[in-house]
Amino acid sequence: MKNKVTIRQASMLVFLAVISMKFLLMPATMSKYADRDIYFAVFLGLAIDFVTLIIYLQTAKKYPNKTFYDIMSDHFGIIFTKVIYFLLAIIFFFKALFVIKATHAYFLDTLYDEFDWWLYVIPLIIFLAFVLKKNFRALGRTCEICILIIFVAIIICLILPIGNIELINVFPILNNGLEPVFSGWVRCSYGFGDYLIVLLLMGNIKKSANLNKIAYYAVLAIILITTFFFEFVALFGDMSTNQQLAISDISVHAQLPNTLGRIDWLIIFLWSVTLLLTCAILVFASKKCLDVVIGKKMISNVIVLISIFAMILLLYLNLALLIEIVTSIYYIVFSMTIYLGIPILLIFCRVIDFARKPKGKVRYEVA
Amino acid sequence: MKKSGKNLTTPIQNDTTLQKMSKESNIHITGNLQNDLDALKSVFGDSEDLIVKDIYIKNKHLIIVYILGIVDLLQLSKFVVEPLQNQNEIANVSDVVNALVLSESKKIKDIKEVYENICKGKACILMDGEATVISCSVDSFKARSVAEPPTSAVLYGPRAGFCEDLKINLNLIRHILSTPHLARKSIKVGRITHTDISVVYLDNVADKKIVKQIVQTLEKIDIDGIIDSHYIVQYLAQYKYSIFKQIGITEKPDILCAKMLEGRVGILVDGSPIALTLPFVLIEDFQASNDYYQNSKRATFVRFIRILSIFMSIYVPAMYVAVQLFHYKAIPLKFLTTIINSTQGLPFTPFAEMLFILLLFDILYEASLRMPSYLGLAMSIVGALILGDMAVKAGLVSPPAVTVMALSGITIYTIPDQVSQLSLLRLLFVIVGGTLGFFGITILTLYFIIYLNDFDSYSAPYLSPMSPVSFKDMKDSVIKSDISKMTTRPQSISTINKTRQKGRVDNEKQSNN
Structure with a gap:
């Protein structure tokens, strides 16, 4: 029962995973490719993600008590399923790594003059090791308790800089056609595909008849993220590419009376919680996938932690290198294959089931 | 009247005697007065305050055994000895029980149980030729009065607090919850102290599985003594190494009864003025009894x-x-x-x-x-x-x-x-x-x-109703709604009956009509 989450908890988990990555490093990176049309690019990515979410939810409804592993292994065999899970583990792992690095950058930018890397990494690893021993229910409940304040933080972030917005920065719209929009989406594909977490929740959601609620939260996330990207461009215009930590830079732009001091203190706290919680969710998701591949929880815990530690060592303070990796063509092809391949596989499962269905004789009865 | 032993020692036994008694715990009353008395004396050792009194009623030999000081002699004389002496004939145990109309009596067949009863201030009647002992409640134990507990003083509302006497505490609960659904399970814990523990609950509200789980946990306790209810807290706690409080405590019967009405189970320990409640959720400590009276x-x-x-x-x-x-x-x-x-x-x-x-x-x-x-x-x-x-x-x-x-x-x-x-x-x-x-x-x-x-406390999420969110339970969490709006019992606590009120009592509507 401890792995079972309620619909609300599942929705919160998904909502949090979707929003957190989009508000920090992504806007600036996307600006390099999509220029002033980043809100179109992010909307495109989110819309495609939403379609994949609908496919996942429909599949979960079709097979209410089956996990993703059950569905895949029934149709494609255990080995293929384990390969899929391994690839998912890598995707979640890289996403987690990205959030870890972004969180450090965020703290350094907003709160610390100097923030020793080890003072950051060691407590974080201990925290993640603790999270790995927990379950989706605990994480879902945590999201449930935090989501209201996180939502408030986002709204404050969106409202505070409104006075500084210059709509002239947004125009001309689609100046270079749709190509930069697609480019922005493709190059920043590392920031999409967050609904893959739904796959891990399949078969573990109580009252799965109300699965549509997850989609409502997804729509809310799309609205908030697109609005944020729009505001980001309207605030910074051509300077967007230099704003590495979008939400942090936006709050600095807010014109506040001096007597209030640093009102963004509250936002900093809330965003810190959001980022660390997202990091925990992603690392836990990665570990869950490895559990399936390896079959022994303890070993997968150790592997995930060692991998994070090793990657952190490799990337030691080098955010640019991490961005380079995740925007490289190899990673894009890899991640796109997973994001778009899994929904196709799930549709294929439905087709197989339809084909397998025994066709009974149709009897016509005369009234 | 005979007095056993030479040295003045209390019935508080040393370890050796207790071990001995433990070994003899299976010894039953034989009906041979001398043998039974010897067995009993051997258990008590050299206790000078152990009183053995012979009574003869129409050639029927009876022995009353008790401890001087903890028995009310007036009660013993008025409610036990006199009624027995007034009987024309006593043939068997049932006649004795029938004679003791005004005294609470109980039949016992085991030496160990006789010992425990005598230690608790009861007088035991042994009867020639009967393998049963009758225990009569004539104790003179002076309990502390029902006063306002220092830890839960209130501005308004009931001021009665629990005391160290389990019987009084149970009566305080019965006084508030006078319903046949008030159920009680008694357990004795402690090899030396034989402390009475009562698990109280409303059988038409509380989840039987939780009651069973609590009773089983208490029955498994193997300790020499339970001095206070806090001793059993550590056994009932499901997360042994946690720093967080896992069991509710209260010194007031009104709080305990309110919690029982919500579907919780209360635990009372003889000798302790602190009652325990389960399941426990964090928000309980933010709710003071004053909140409900203002x-x-x-x-x-x-x-x-x-x-x-x-x-x-x-x-x-x-x-x-x-x-x-x-x-x-x-x-x-x-x-x-x-x-x-x-x-x-x-x-x-x-x-x-x-x-x-x-x-x-x-x-x-x-x-x-x-x-x-x-x-x-x-x-x-x-x-x-x-x-x-x-x-x-x-x-x-x-x-x-x-x-x-x-x-x-x-x-x-x-x-x-x-x-x-x-x-x-x-x-x-x-x-x-x-x-x-x-x-x-x-x-x-x-x-x-x-x-x-x-962290779940007996199936209740510790942070409920904030997480998992339960809007129905929010009425009595950070927000305190009117009692008339609290129509259901907490969703987070497993109960067999969620309804508290059938409908909202709308005074305004009533007055308009």
Whole structure:
């Protein structure tokens, strides 16, 4: 029962995973490719993600008590399923790594003059090791308790800089056609595909008849993220590419009376919680996938932690290198294959089931 | 009247005698008076206060055994001896029981049970040729009166509190919950103390599985003695190494009954004025009995103040240290200047300074708890004036740090039942705030939220109704709704009947009609 989450908890988990990555490093990176049309690019990515979410939810409804592993292994065999899970583990792992690095950058930018890397990494690893021993229910409940304040933080972030917005920065719209929009989406594909977490929740959601609620939260996330990207461009215009930590830079732009001091203190706290919680969710998701591949929880815990530690060592303070990796063509092809391949596989499962269905004789009865 | 033994010793037995008794626990009453008496005497050893009295009624030989001092001789004479002597004929045990109309009597067949009954102030009647002993309740145990407990004083509402006598405590509950659905299970725990423990619940509300689980846990306890209900707290706790409180405690029957009406199970221990309640969720400690006896809006405001106070008590000292050491840019300039001026020349770092004051505060607290009450004034003078004021004047600590600690020290007592946990949490947060700054505070906060979210107390989520969110239960959480709106029992607690009221009592509508 401890792995079972309620619909609300599942929705919160998904909502949090979707929003957190989009508000920090992504806007600036996307600006390099999509220029002033980043809100179109992010909307495109989110819309495609939403379609994949609908496919996942429909599949979960079709097979209410089956996990993703059950569905895949029934149709494609255990080995293929384990390969899929391994690839998912890598995707979640890289996403987690990205959030870890972004969180450090965020703290350094907003709160610390100097923030020793080890003072950051060691407590974080201990925290993640603790999270790995927990379950989706605990994480879902945590999201449930935090989501209201996180939502408030986002709204404050969106409202505070409104006075500084210059709509002239947004125009001309689609100046270079749709190509930069697609480019922005493709190059920043590392920031999409967050609904893959739904796959891990399949078969573990109580009252799965109300699965549509997850989609409502997804729509809310799309609205908030697109609005944020729009505001980001309207605030910074051509300077967007230099704003590495979008939400942090936006709050600095807010014109506040001096007597209030640093009102963004509250936002900093809330965003810190959001980022660390997202990091925990992603690392836990990665570990869950490895559990399936390896079959022994303890070993997968150790592997995930060692991998994070090793990657952190490799990337030691080098955010640019991490961005380079995740925007490289190899990673894009890899991640796109997973994001778009899994929904196709799930549709294929439905087709197989339809084909397998025994066709009974149709009897016509005369009234 | 015969007196056994030569030395004046109390029936409190040494270990050897108890072991012996334990071995003889299977010895049954034979019906041979001399043999039974010898067996009993061997269990009691050389107890001079063990009284053995012979009575003959129409050639039927009876023996009354009791301990001098803990039996009310007047009651013994009036309700036991006299009725027996007034009988024309006594043929068997049933005749004795019938004769003892006004005394609570019980049939026993086991030497060990006879011993326990005698020790608890009962008189036991042995009868020639009968393998059954009759125990009569004639104890003279003087219980403390039903007074207002010092830990739960109220402005309005019932003031009765539990005392150390289980019977009185049960009667206090019966007085409030006079229903046939009030169920009770009795368990004896403690190889030496044989302490009576009563599990009380409403059988048409409480979940039987939870009752069974609690009873089984209590039955498994194998300990020499239970002195207070806090002894069994540690057995009932499901997370043995947790610093968080897992079982509700109360000294007031009205609180216990209110909790039982919500579907909780109460546990009463003989000799303890503290009743335990299960399942326990964190929000319970934020609910004071006063809240239910005053305006609900005021109660909501007070609850909000309590929650705010708890956050302040934990976070303010940690934030003060973190901000000084790592995030001074976040402090408004004027306040920063004040802090810099007052901390100049201090021998300690802000972290060490806060730890020092925290330690000092806890020492004062411990000392004031154990110091005789007549020294209370002296204590406050020494603590507040000499240690606090002089430490500031001597330049050991800064005034802002003392203010922060004083604020934390006061706010923590808005929830007195959580003080022990919260003071530990405060220390932890100060340590991470001083070493890692704001990042440490955030990560520790998340750690505890996730930890508590995985924490169930007998199937009830510890952080409910905030997580998992239950809007129905919100009516009695941070918000305190009118009683008329609380139509259901808490959703987070497993009960067999969720309905408390069939419909909202709308006085306005009634008056209009």
